Amino acid sequence: MTDLFSKFDPLIQQRDQLLASGVTDPFNLVMEKVESPTVAICNGRRTILLGTYNYMGMTFDPDVVAAGKKALDEFGSGTTGSRVLNGTYGGHKAVEQALKDFYAMDHAMVFSTGYQANLGIISTIAGKEDYIVLDIDSHASIYDGCALGNAQIVPFRHNDIEALEKRLKRIPEGHGKLVVLEGVYSMLGDIAPLREMVAVSKANGAMVLVDEAHSMGFIGEHGRGVAEAQGVIDDVDFIIGTFSKSVGTVGGFCVSNHPKFEILRLVCRPYVFTASLPPSVVATAATSIGKLMDSADKRAHLWENSKRLHSGLRQLGFTLGTQEPQSAIIAVIMPDLEKGAAMWEALLNEGLYVNLARPPATPAGMTLLRCSLCALHSEDQVGEILTMFAAAGRATGCIS
Ligand SMILES: Cc1ncc(COP(=O)(O)O)c(C=O)c1O
Secondary structure, three states, rough: OOOOOOHHHHHHHHOOHHHHOOOOOOOOOOOOOEEOEEEEEEEEEEEEEEOOOOOHHHHOOOHHHHHEEEEHHHHHOOOOOOOOOOOOOOHHHHHHHHHHHHOOOOOOEEEEEEHHHHHHHHHHHHHOEEEEEEEEEHHHHHHHHHOOOOOOEEEEOOOOOHHHHHHHHHOOOOEEEEEEEEEOOOOOOOOHHHHHHHHHHHHHHOHHHHHHOOOOOOOOOOOOOOOOHHHHHHHHHEEEEEEEOOOOOOOEEEEEEOOHHHHHHHOOOOHOOOOOOOHHHHHHHHHHHHOOOHHHHHHHHHHHHHHHHHHHHHOOOHHHOOOOOOOEEEEEEEHHHHHHHHHHOOOOOOOOOOOOOOOOOOOOOOOOEEEEEOOOHHHHHHHHHHHHHHHHHHHHOOOO
Protein backbone atom coordinates (compact mmCIF):
# COMPACT_ATOMS: atom_id res chain seq x y z
CA MET A 1 0.00 0.00 0.00
CA THR A 2 1.28 3.47 -0.85
CA ASP A 3 0.84 5.74 2.13
CA LEU A 4 -1.20 8.63 0.78
CA PHE A 5 0.42 10.84 3.41
CA SER A 6 3.96 10.39 2.05
CA LYS A 7 3.53 13.52 -0.09
CA PHE A 8 3.47 15.54 3.14
CA ASP A 9 6.86 14.25 4.36
CA PRO A 10 8.89 17.33 3.31
CA LEU A 11 6.45 19.60 5.17
CA ILE A 12 6.41 17.32 8.25
CA GLN A 13 10.22 17.41 8.25
CA GLN A 14 10.33 21.21 7.93
CA ARG A 15 7.85 21.59 10.78
CA ASP A 16 9.70 19.12 13.03
CA GLN A 17 12.95 20.94 12.36
CA LEU A 18 11.41 24.29 13.25
CA LEU A 19 9.86 23.00 16.50
CA ALA A 20 13.10 21.19 17.44
CA SER A 21 14.76 24.62 17.61
CA GLY A 22 12.53 25.23 20.65
CA VAL A 23 10.39 27.96 19.08
CA THR A 24 6.66 28.16 19.97
CA ASP A 25 4.51 26.70 17.17
CA PRO A 26 3.43 29.85 15.29
CA PHE A 27 0.45 28.05 13.72
CA ASN A 28 -1.08 26.72 16.92
CA LEU A 29 -1.73 29.75 19.11
CA VAL A 30 -4.82 29.79 21.34
CA MET A 31 -6.59 33.06 22.14
CA GLU A 32 -7.63 32.32 25.74
CA LYS A 33 -9.82 35.37 26.02
CA VAL A 34 -10.63 38.14 23.58
CA GLU A 35 -11.26 41.43 25.37
CA SER A 36 -11.81 43.73 22.41
CA PRO A 37 -10.96 43.97 18.69
CA THR A 38 -7.41 45.00 19.68
CA VAL A 39 -6.60 43.04 22.85
CA ALA A 40 -6.65 39.33 23.78
CA ILE A 41 -5.12 37.11 26.44
CA CYS A 42 -2.60 34.63 24.97
CA ASN A 43 -0.45 32.36 27.17
CA GLY A 44 -1.94 34.21 30.16
CA ARG A 45 -0.61 37.55 28.92
CA ARG A 46 -2.32 40.73 27.64
CA THR A 47 -1.58 40.77 23.94
CA ILE A 48 -2.20 43.52 21.38
CA LEU A 49 -3.79 42.08 18.26
CA LEU A 50 -2.10 43.17 15.03
CA GLY A 51 -2.99 40.29 12.78
CA THR A 52 -6.75 39.82 12.69
CA TYR A 53 -8.02 41.72 9.58
CA ASN A 54 -10.63 43.15 11.93
CA TYR A 55 -10.03 46.44 10.12
CA MET A 56 -13.04 48.37 11.39
CA GLY A 57 -13.23 46.75 14.82
CA MET A 58 -16.86 45.68 14.44
CA THR A 59 -16.62 42.39 16.39
CA PHE A 60 -17.54 43.99 19.73
CA ASP A 61 -19.78 46.76 18.43
CA PRO A 62 -22.75 46.77 20.87
CA ASP A 63 -25.37 47.06 18.10
CA VAL A 64 -23.79 44.22 16.15
CA VAL A 65 -23.61 41.95 19.20
CA ALA A 66 -27.20 42.79 20.21
CA ALA A 67 -28.49 41.98 16.70
CA GLY A 68 -26.77 38.58 16.85
CA LYS A 69 -28.20 37.76 20.29
CA LYS A 70 -31.71 38.77 19.23
CA ALA A 71 -31.58 36.61 16.09
CA LEU A 72 -30.22 33.67 18.10
CA ASP A 73 -33.18 33.95 20.49
CA GLU A 74 -35.79 34.44 17.79
CA PHE A 75 -34.58 32.12 15.02
CA GLY A 76 -32.37 29.54 16.74
CA SER A 77 -28.78 28.53 16.22
CA GLY A 78 -28.80 27.48 12.57
CA THR A 79 -30.89 27.01 9.43
CA THR A 80 -29.88 23.40 8.76
CA GLY A 81 -30.51 23.96 5.08
CA SER A 82 -29.47 25.26 1.69
CA ARG A 83 -30.45 28.76 0.57
CA VAL A 84 -32.57 27.20 -2.19
CA LEU A 85 -34.51 24.95 0.19
CA ASN A 86 -35.23 25.77 3.85
CA GLY A 87 -32.16 27.98 4.45
CA THR A 88 -33.40 31.41 3.40
CA TYR A 89 -34.76 33.44 6.34
CA GLY A 90 -35.69 37.10 6.45
CA GLY A 91 -32.19 37.80 7.76
CA HIS A 92 -30.54 36.43 4.62
CA LYS A 93 -32.65 38.73 2.46
CA ALA A 94 -31.90 41.63 4.83
CA VAL A 95 -28.13 41.18 4.62
CA GLU A 96 -28.33 40.96 0.81
CA GLN A 97 -30.32 44.21 0.84
CA ALA A 98 -27.68 45.78 3.13
CA LEU A 99 -25.00 44.81 0.58
CA LYS A 100 -27.02 46.23 -2.33
CA ASP A 101 -27.39 49.49 -0.40
CA PHE A 102 -23.72 49.54 0.62
CA TYR A 103 -22.42 49.04 -2.93
CA ALA A 104 -25.37 50.77 -4.71
CA MET A 105 -25.71 47.68 -6.92
CA ASP A 106 -28.71 45.72 -8.19
CA HIS A 107 -27.83 42.22 -6.98
CA ALA A 108 -26.17 40.60 -3.98
CA MET A 109 -25.68 36.91 -3.26
CA VAL A 110 -24.41 35.73 0.14
CA PHE A 111 -22.27 32.61 0.56
CA SER A 112 -21.18 30.80 3.72
CA THR A 113 -17.59 32.14 3.37
CA GLY A 114 -15.60 34.42 1.07
CA TYR A 115 -13.66 31.34 -0.01
CA GLN A 116 -16.90 29.80 -1.23
CA ALA A 117 -17.93 33.04 -2.97
CA ASN A 118 -14.80 32.91 -5.15
CA LEU A 119 -15.12 29.16 -5.58
CA GLY A 120 -18.75 29.46 -6.65
CA ILE A 121 -18.77 32.57 -8.81
CA ILE A 122 -15.55 31.89 -10.72
CA SER A 123 -16.25 28.20 -11.41
CA THR A 124 -19.83 28.92 -12.46
CA ILE A 125 -19.42 31.91 -14.78
CA ALA A 126 -16.26 30.76 -16.58
CA GLY A 127 -16.99 27.48 -18.40
CA LYS A 128 -15.26 25.06 -20.75
CA GLU A 129 -14.74 27.35 -23.75
CA ASP A 130 -13.86 30.42 -21.65
CA TYR A 131 -10.58 31.94 -20.47
CA ILE A 132 -9.72 33.26 -17.00
CA VAL A 133 -6.87 35.78 -16.92
CA LEU A 134 -5.64 36.28 -13.36
CA ASP A 135 -2.86 37.96 -11.41
CA ILE A 136 -0.29 35.34 -10.43
CA ASP A 137 -0.43 36.45 -6.76
CA SER A 138 -4.17 35.75 -6.49
CA HIS A 139 -5.61 34.33 -3.27
CA ALA A 140 -5.95 30.55 -2.91
CA SER A 141 -9.76 30.78 -3.14
CA ILE A 142 -9.42 32.34 -6.62
CA TYR A 143 -7.09 29.57 -7.78
CA ASP A 144 -9.41 26.96 -6.29
CA GLY A 145 -12.38 28.56 -8.08
CA CYS A 146 -10.41 28.23 -11.32
CA ALA A 147 -9.56 24.60 -10.51
CA LEU A 148 -13.20 23.74 -9.84
CA GLY A 149 -14.32 25.08 -13.24
CA ASN A 150 -13.24 23.99 -16.68
CA ALA A 151 -11.97 27.27 -18.16
CA GLN A 152 -8.47 27.85 -19.54
CA ILE A 153 -6.32 29.61 -16.94
CA VAL A 154 -3.89 32.34 -18.02
CA PRO A 155 -1.85 33.93 -15.18
CA PHE A 156 0.04 37.21 -15.63
CA ARG A 157 2.82 38.89 -13.64
CA HIS A 158 1.65 40.61 -10.46
CA ASN A 159 0.13 44.06 -11.10
CA ASP A 160 1.67 44.22 -14.60
CA ILE A 161 -0.76 46.08 -16.90
CA GLU A 162 1.18 45.27 -20.10
CA ALA A 163 1.36 41.58 -19.25
CA LEU A 164 -2.40 41.54 -18.71
CA GLU A 165 -2.98 43.23 -22.07
CA LYS A 166 -0.65 40.82 -23.89
CA ARG A 167 -2.40 37.78 -22.41
CA LEU A 168 -5.81 39.15 -23.35
CA LYS A 169 -4.78 39.87 -26.93
CA ARG A 170 -3.49 36.29 -27.37
CA ILE A 171 -6.86 34.71 -26.57
CA PRO A 172 -8.46 33.40 -29.78
CA GLU A 173 -11.57 35.20 -31.11
CA GLY A 174 -14.99 34.11 -29.96
CA HIS A 175 -14.15 32.94 -26.43
CA GLY A 176 -15.54 34.36 -23.18
CA LYS A 177 -12.94 36.15 -21.03
CA LEU A 178 -12.95 36.82 -17.30
CA VAL A 179 -10.22 38.95 -15.73
CA VAL A 180 -9.82 38.29 -11.99
CA LEU A 181 -8.11 40.92 -9.83
CA GLU A 182 -7.87 41.87 -6.16
CA GLY A 183 -8.20 45.41 -4.80
CA VAL A 184 -5.63 44.86 -2.04
CA TYR A 185 -3.19 41.93 -2.25
CA SER A 186 -3.13 40.61 1.27
CA MET A 187 0.41 39.28 1.46
CA LEU A 188 2.30 42.52 0.82
CA GLY A 189 -0.60 44.94 1.34
CA ASP A 190 -0.18 46.54 -2.08
CA ILE A 191 -3.10 47.66 -4.23
CA ALA A 192 -3.88 46.92 -7.89
CA PRO A 193 -3.79 49.58 -10.64
CA LEU A 194 -7.47 48.90 -11.26
CA ARG A 195 -8.12 52.02 -13.34
CA GLU A 196 -5.71 50.86 -16.03
CA MET A 197 -6.43 47.16 -15.68
CA VAL A 198 -10.20 47.51 -15.90
CA ALA A 199 -9.80 49.76 -18.99
CA VAL A 200 -7.48 47.23 -20.69
CA SER A 201 -9.87 44.38 -19.84
CA LYS A 202 -12.91 46.19 -21.21
CA ALA A 203 -11.05 47.27 -24.37
CA ASN A 204 -10.33 43.59 -24.98
CA GLY A 205 -13.87 42.38 -24.41
CA ALA A 206 -13.37 40.81 -20.97
CA MET A 207 -15.67 40.80 -17.96
CA VAL A 208 -13.95 41.83 -14.72
CA LEU A 209 -14.21 40.37 -11.21
CA VAL A 210 -12.49 42.19 -8.35
CA ASP A 211 -12.01 40.59 -4.93
CA GLU A 212 -12.22 43.47 -2.44
CA ALA A 213 -11.86 41.30 0.70
CA HIS A 214 -9.18 43.55 2.24
CA SER A 215 -10.54 46.93 1.19
CA MET A 216 -14.26 46.77 2.00
CA GLY A 217 -15.23 49.21 4.72
CA PHE A 218 -11.91 51.06 4.60
CA ILE A 219 -10.78 52.09 1.10
CA GLY A 220 -12.86 54.45 -1.07
CA GLU A 221 -15.12 57.34 -0.10
CA HIS A 222 -17.94 54.98 0.96
CA GLY A 223 -15.67 52.07 1.87
CA ARG A 224 -16.60 50.17 -1.30
CA GLY A 225 -13.00 49.36 -2.07
CA VAL A 226 -10.15 50.09 -4.44
CA ALA A 227 -12.47 50.07 -7.49
CA GLU A 228 -14.40 52.93 -5.89
CA ALA A 229 -11.22 54.81 -4.87
CA GLN A 230 -9.91 54.60 -8.46
CA GLY A 231 -13.26 55.58 -10.02
CA VAL A 232 -13.94 52.32 -11.92
CA ILE A 233 -16.56 50.58 -9.79
CA ASP A 234 -19.23 51.04 -12.49
CA ASP A 235 -17.07 49.11 -14.98
CA VAL A 236 -16.47 46.15 -12.68
CA ASP A 237 -18.88 43.28 -13.40
CA PHE A 238 -18.55 41.37 -10.12
CA ILE A 239 -17.23 42.36 -6.72
CA ILE A 240 -16.39 39.57 -4.29
CA GLY A 241 -16.12 40.23 -0.59
CA THR A 242 -16.11 38.63 2.81
CA PHE A 243 -17.74 39.21 6.19
CA SER A 244 -14.61 37.85 7.93
CA LYS A 245 -12.61 41.09 7.83
CA SER A 246 -14.14 44.59 8.11
CA VAL A 247 -17.67 43.24 8.68
CA GLY A 248 -16.41 41.29 11.70
CA THR A 249 -18.17 37.94 11.41
CA VAL A 250 -18.12 35.12 8.83
CA GLY A 251 -19.60 34.83 5.33
CA GLY A 252 -18.90 35.86 1.77
CA PHE A 253 -20.71 37.60 -1.07
CA CYS A 254 -20.81 38.73 -4.66
CA VAL A 255 -22.47 41.98 -5.79
CA SER A 256 -23.18 42.83 -9.41
CA ASN A 257 -25.35 44.84 -11.81
CA HIS A 258 -25.50 42.03 -14.38
CA PRO A 259 -29.16 41.72 -15.47
CA LYS A 260 -29.06 37.89 -15.45
CA PHE A 261 -27.22 37.62 -12.11
CA GLU A 262 -30.06 35.96 -10.16
CA ILE A 263 -29.84 32.76 -12.23
CA LEU A 264 -26.62 31.99 -10.34
CA ARG A 265 -28.73 31.01 -7.34
CA LEU A 266 -29.83 27.90 -9.23
CA VAL A 267 -26.58 26.89 -10.92
CA CYS A 268 -23.78 27.82 -8.52
CA ARG A 269 -22.90 24.60 -6.71
CA PRO A 270 -21.02 26.11 -3.68
CA TYR A 271 -24.19 28.19 -3.08
CA VAL A 272 -26.74 25.42 -3.60
CA PHE A 273 -25.06 22.39 -2.03
CA THR A 274 -24.19 23.74 1.40
CA ALA A 275 -26.09 25.04 4.44
CA SER A 276 -26.73 28.77 4.69
CA LEU A 277 -25.28 31.02 7.37
CA PRO A 278 -26.87 30.94 10.86
CA PRO A 279 -29.47 33.65 11.58
CA SER A 280 -27.23 35.27 14.22
CA VAL A 281 -24.42 35.64 11.70
CA VAL A 282 -26.52 37.30 8.99
CA ALA A 283 -28.06 39.61 11.60
CA THR A 284 -24.65 40.73 12.85
CA ALA A 285 -23.43 41.17 9.26
CA ALA A 286 -26.41 43.28 8.20
CA THR A 287 -26.05 45.54 11.24
CA SER A 288 -22.31 45.87 10.75
CA ILE A 289 -22.60 46.69 7.02
CA GLY A 290 -25.22 49.34 7.80
CA LYS A 291 -22.84 50.98 10.27
CA LEU A 292 -19.86 50.75 7.90
CA MET A 293 -21.74 52.99 5.46
CA ASP A 294 -21.34 55.81 7.94
CA SER A 295 -17.77 55.34 9.17
CA ALA A 296 -15.72 58.07 7.51
CA ASP A 297 -14.05 59.06 10.82
CA LYS A 298 -12.97 55.51 11.52
CA ARG A 299 -11.60 55.19 7.98
CA ALA A 300 -9.56 58.37 8.50
CA HIS A 301 -8.17 57.10 11.83
CA LEU A 302 -7.24 53.74 10.27
CA TRP A 303 -5.25 55.55 7.56
CA GLU A 304 -3.44 57.48 10.29
CA ASN A 305 -2.61 54.21 12.10
CA SER A 306 -1.35 52.63 8.90
CA LYS A 307 0.89 55.61 8.09
CA ARG A 308 2.31 55.80 11.64
CA LEU A 309 3.13 52.10 11.80
CA HIS A 310 4.63 52.05 8.30
CA SER A 311 6.94 55.00 8.88
CA GLY A 312 7.85 53.82 12.42
CA LEU A 313 8.84 50.35 11.23
CA ARG A 314 10.90 51.80 8.38
CA GLN A 315 12.68 54.11 10.78
CA LEU A 316 13.53 51.12 12.97
CA GLY A 317 15.22 49.52 9.95
CA PHE A 318 12.73 46.84 8.92
CA THR A 319 12.19 46.00 5.25
CA LEU A 320 8.53 46.38 4.32
CA GLY A 321 6.39 45.01 1.48
CA THR A 322 5.55 48.46 0.10
CA GLN A 323 7.44 51.76 -0.10
CA GLU A 324 4.37 53.66 1.13
CA PRO A 325 1.37 52.41 3.09
CA GLN A 326 -1.28 51.44 0.53
CA SER A 327 -3.78 49.64 2.77
CA ALA A 328 -4.24 48.55 6.40
CA ILE A 329 -1.82 45.65 5.86
CA ILE A 330 1.87 46.23 6.49
CA ALA A 331 4.14 43.29 5.69
CA VAL A 332 7.54 43.02 7.35
CA ILE A 333 9.88 40.92 5.20
CA MET A 334 11.94 38.36 7.14
CA PRO A 335 15.17 36.80 5.80
CA ASP A 336 13.92 33.19 6.26
CA LEU A 337 11.40 31.01 8.12
CA GLU A 338 13.66 30.42 11.13
CA LYS A 339 14.26 34.14 11.69
CA GLY A 340 10.59 34.83 10.96
CA ALA A 341 9.44 32.29 13.57
CA ALA A 342 11.97 33.62 16.13
CA MET A 343 10.80 37.19 15.57
CA TRP A 344 7.14 36.11 15.73
CA GLU A 345 7.79 34.41 19.09
CA ALA A 346 9.79 37.37 20.43
CA LEU A 347 6.89 39.69 19.54
CA LEU A 348 4.42 37.35 21.26
CA ASN A 349 6.59 37.34 24.38
CA GLU A 350 6.56 41.14 24.27
CA GLY A 351 2.74 41.02 24.09
CA LEU A 352 2.05 41.46 20.36
CA TYR A 353 0.32 39.11 17.94
CA VAL A 354 1.04 39.33 14.20
CA ASN A 355 0.53 36.77 11.40
CA LEU A 356 3.49 34.69 10.28
CA ALA A 357 3.13 33.88 6.58
CA ARG A 358 5.33 31.60 4.52
CA PRO A 359 5.34 29.92 1.09
CA PRO A 360 3.26 28.79 -0.76
CA ALA A 361 0.85 31.49 0.52
CA THR A 362 3.48 34.22 0.06
CA PRO A 363 4.91 35.51 -3.25
CA ALA A 364 8.52 34.77 -4.29
CA GLY A 365 9.15 32.33 -1.41
CA MET A 366 9.09 35.12 1.19
CA THR A 367 8.58 34.76 4.94
CA LEU A 368 6.47 37.65 6.19
CA LEU A 369 5.23 39.09 9.45
CA ARG A 370 1.93 40.50 8.32
CA CYS A 371 0.50 43.29 10.41
CA SER A 372 -3.12 44.33 9.92
CA LEU A 373 -4.26 47.47 11.65
CA CYS A 374 -7.64 48.20 13.18
CA ALA A 375 -9.54 51.49 13.27
CA LEU A 376 -9.81 50.94 17.04
CA HIS A 377 -6.04 50.78 17.67
CA SER A 378 -5.32 53.93 19.67
CA GLU A 379 -2.35 56.16 18.96
CA ASP A 380 -0.83 54.85 22.23
CA GLN A 381 -1.24 51.25 21.09
CA VAL A 382 0.57 52.00 17.82
CA GLY A 383 3.36 53.49 19.93
CA GLU A 384 3.45 50.34 22.10
CA ILE A 385 3.55 48.18 18.97
CA LEU A 386 6.60 50.05 17.67
CA THR A 387 8.38 49.71 21.03
CA MET A 388 7.75 45.95 20.95
CA PHE A 389 9.02 45.65 17.36
CA ALA A 390 12.19 47.50 18.37
CA ALA A 391 12.83 45.19 21.34
CA ALA A 392 12.03 41.94 19.47
CA GLY A 393 13.95 43.06 16.39
CA ARG A 394 17.11 43.72 18.43
CA ALA A 395 16.76 40.54 20.51
CA THR A 396 16.56 38.37 17.36
CA GLY A 397 19.16 40.30 15.37
CA CYS A 398 16.62 41.35 12.71
CA ILE A 399 17.64 44.99 13.23
CA SER A 400 20.70 46.49 14.84
C1 LIG B 1 -8.37 38.03 -1.06
C2 LIG B 1 -9.20 37.08 -0.28
N1 LIG B 1 -10.31 36.57 -0.83
C3 LIG B 1 -11.10 35.71 -0.15
C4 LIG B 1 -10.80 35.33 1.14
C5 LIG B 1 -11.67 34.31 1.83
O1 LIG B 1 -12.44 34.90 2.82
P1 LIG B 1 -13.16 34.05 3.96
O2 LIG B 1 -12.33 34.15 5.18
O3 LIG B 1 -14.49 34.71 4.11
O4 LIG B 1 -13.31 32.65 3.46
C6 LIG B 1 -9.69 35.83 1.76
C7 LIG B 1 -9.37 35.44 3.15
O5 LIG B 1 -8.30 35.42 3.63
C8 LIG B 1 -8.85 36.73 1.04
O6 LIG B 1 -7.73 37.22 1.59
